[in-house]
Amino acid sequence: MEKDISAFRFSALRKELGLTQSEFANELGISTTADIERGKTKISGKMLVSLQVKYRINPLWLFDESDQMYIDQKPISILPKVVVVDKNDSENIVLVNTKAAAGYPQNLANPEFYDSLPVFDLPIPEYRNSSYRGFQIEGDSMLPSLHPGDWVLASALESMDSVNPNRMYVVILDDAVLVKKIMQKPLSNNITLISTNESYPPYDIKAFNIQEIWEVKSKLTFNFEPMNSNNLLMDLQNSMEELKKQISSNQGTLNA
Known part of the structure; x- marks a missing residue:
């Protein structure tokens, strides 16, 4: 018996939310989601409302009537809720x-x-x-x-x-x-x-x-570490010495 598309999408939704079956069931106020994901139990109207309110899930998507998983919403305002100004109305x-x-x-x-x-x-x-x-x-x-x-x-x-x-x-x-x-x-x-x-x-x-x-x-920052020319030269010399050692080691391996 093939599973209903809503069962597949319900399971996919839970996994995208990063929830276990037990956690998802608690969010929806039911005992388990296992039977829904196996296609044995239908998604109730109450659960559809919970999914819409909590996660903005488009009910039509669950039943393969839409490719849009989430409900269109007005753009969320991420602007500052409060600004602070001085006596001249200049923002601080x-x-x-x-x-x-x-x-x-x-x-x-x-x-x-x-x-x-x-x-x-x-x-x-x-x-x-x-x-x-x-x-x-x-x-x-x-x-x-x-x-x-x-x-x-x-x-x-x-x-x-x-x-x-x-x-x-x-x-x-x-x-x-x-x-x-x-x-x-x-x-x-x-x-x-x-x-x-x-x-x-x-x-x-x-x-x-x-x-x-x-x-x-x-x-x-209070972790400023100035790099002067002497330090740069020393780092370069150390790098060159390390490179020479690696080349010598590789040549020795080849000669062996």
């Missing part, structure tokens, strides 16, 4: 350190929260005509580009259409402030967050869970 740059970042996602639209954060003005043309915010780096996932304790100055992004996979962004989720590269997936509601430190694998999130995005424009 708010600094969000690692401690403040813990409460930042929950207070995006709370003006009183911003009153507790330091602000400053940067009288440089490049930092005009846009909203900027400073964020302190926590963790080592963006090494070697960004070190723990570094600060980045980032400009507000207007829409996901402006995302460049080669740039770094401060991504504000419902419960976290992250600095990552972003890779968008065509015809998918998922986006991939990428660290520059290869020890951290990429992972997917739902685009509609993003509250704000800030494009990193510059950084302030």
Whole structure:
């Protein structure tokens, strides 16, 4: 007996969400999804509503009446929810350190929260005509580009259409402030967050869970290690000596 197309797509959806059958069942308020995935139980109207509300799944897609998996929505606003200005109505740059970042996602639209954060003005043309915010780096996932304790100055992004996979962004989720590269997936509601430190694998999130995005424009670091000409020459000499040793070793192997 062939399985219904809805069973295949229901199973594919669960796997894309990265959920076990038990976890998916809990999300939908049922005991198990196993019988649905085997085609023994039909998807109920209540489950269709849950899938639409929780994950924006297009019911027509589940029943092979549409190729569009997710429901069309109005573009999600990722612009800043609050801006801070001085007495001359010029916008200030708010600094969000690692401690403040813990409460930042929950207070995006709370003006009183911003009153507790330091602000400053940067009288440089490049930092005009846009909203900027400073964020302190926590963790080592963006090494070697960004070190723990570094600060980045980032400009507000207007829409996901402006995302460049080669740039770094401060991504504000419902419960976290992250600095990552972003890779968008065509015809998918998922986006991939990428660290520059290869020890951290990429992972997917739902685009509609993003509250704000800030494009990193510059950084302030306290890990500056100047490289003078003597150091460069020494590094070059060491590299040449190592290369000579490798060549000599290879020649010895060939002669043997």
